[in-house]
Amino acid sequence: MPSSVVHSYEYFPETEILRIVYQSGAVYDYLKVPQIIVDQFKAFTSKGTFLNKVIKKKFKYARIK
Numbered sequence: 001m002p003s004s005v006v007h008s009y010e011y012f013p014e015t016e017i018l019r020i021v022y023q024s025g026a027v028y029d030y031l032k033v034p035q036i037i038v039d040q041f042k043a044f045t046s047k048g049t050f051l052n053k054v055i056k057k058k059f060k061y062a063r064i065k
Contacts, residue, residue: 005048011038019064020051027065030055 007021011033018033018041033055044050 003047006051026063028061028063030059030061033059
């Protein structure tokens, strides 16, 4: 999963939180992200593009680091 934007990610299905670790080291939790969106994110070639066009526009988030 090489990406110029996303270093890594983790999904917590019980809380529907998608945690994104950016290449900069910043860590954000995106809230109430359904599994179907996470599956699309995993399958999408450009993680940064999907993140900017879908996830950031639809889901609230909190910076945790």
